[in-house]
Amino acid sequence: MSNNKIALVTGGSRGLGRDMAISLSKKGLDVIITYQSNKEAADEVIGQIEQNGQKGFAIHLDVMDLKSFDTFSSLLKSSLSKSFGTEKIDYLVNNGGFIHYANYTDATPEQFEELLNVHFKGPFFLTQKLLNELILRDNGGIVNISTGLARFTTPGFATYAAMKGAMETLTKYQAQELGKRGIRSNIVAPGPIETDIMGGAVRDNSDMNTHLASQAALGRVGLPDDIGSVVAFLCTDDSKWINAQRIEVSGGSNL
DSSP states (O other): OSOOOEETTTTTSSSHHHHHHHHHHHTTTTEEEEEEOOHHHHHHHHHHHHHTTEEEEEOOOOOGGGGGHHHHHHHHHHHHHHSSSOOOEEEEEEOOOOOOOGGGOOOOHHHHHHHHHIIHHHHHHHHHHHHHOOEEEEEEEEEEEGGGTTSSSSOHHHHHHHHHHHHHHHHHHHHHGGGGGEHHHHHHHHOOOOHHHHHHHHHHHHHHHHHHHHTTTSOOOHHHHHEEOOOOTTSSSSTOOOOOEEEEEESSSSS
C-alpha cells in the first residue's frame, strides 16, 4: 500500500490540468487524471508523473455526463485498490472544462447548458458522489477552479464567468459543511494564461497577449506552472489552515 497522498485532477491531460498533475507529483503526491478524448495525451502526462518518481493513472470521464458517474466511481475504486492498495483519494481538483465565447445578448441556451454542466453541475455532483461514497478521505481537500473573470468583466464571457461565480459560492458552503470531516475547500481563480483553451488565443495571438499583459501589475500573462504550483500547494499540509478561500493567481490583473 502506498503511503503517499493521492490527488485526482479532472481534465488533467491538457492545459492547466496537465501542469497541475505534474506539479502535484513534484510535491510527492500520486496522481490520477481524467481525460475526455485524448488518451495519448493523458498517457504522456502519466509518463511525466512517473518520471518524477510518483505513481499515476488516467481514467476516461465526461464531466458533463452525470449518468456516467456511477461507472466512473466504480472504476476509480477498483483502479485505486489495484494500484495503491486503497479505495480513497486525499484531494480532488475540479479542473475539467472549456469556454464558449459569446456576448451576453448572443449567448444561446445550448451554450448555457454546456457551460452549466461542465463548470458547475458536473463538479457539484461529482464531488458529492466522491464524498458520499467515502472515496474522498476525511481530512483531505477540494480545490475548485474559477477565473479572474468572476471579479472583473470582459465582454464575451458572461455565461462562463457566471458558472465560475456559482463555484465560488459553492466552495464556501463546502468548507462550512465539510469542516466537521476535516475537509478543506478552496478555489483558485487564474487570470489570462497561455494554454490551448479557445484555440490558444492568449498564447498565439500576439496582440491579445500584449494587451492582457499590459493589464497585469507584473506585466505579463500567466503560464500554466503559475497555476499548477498553487494548486499543488493547496494539496499539501503547508496549506492546512487555508480554507474557504478564493485565491486569484493573475499577476495582479485589472487592479
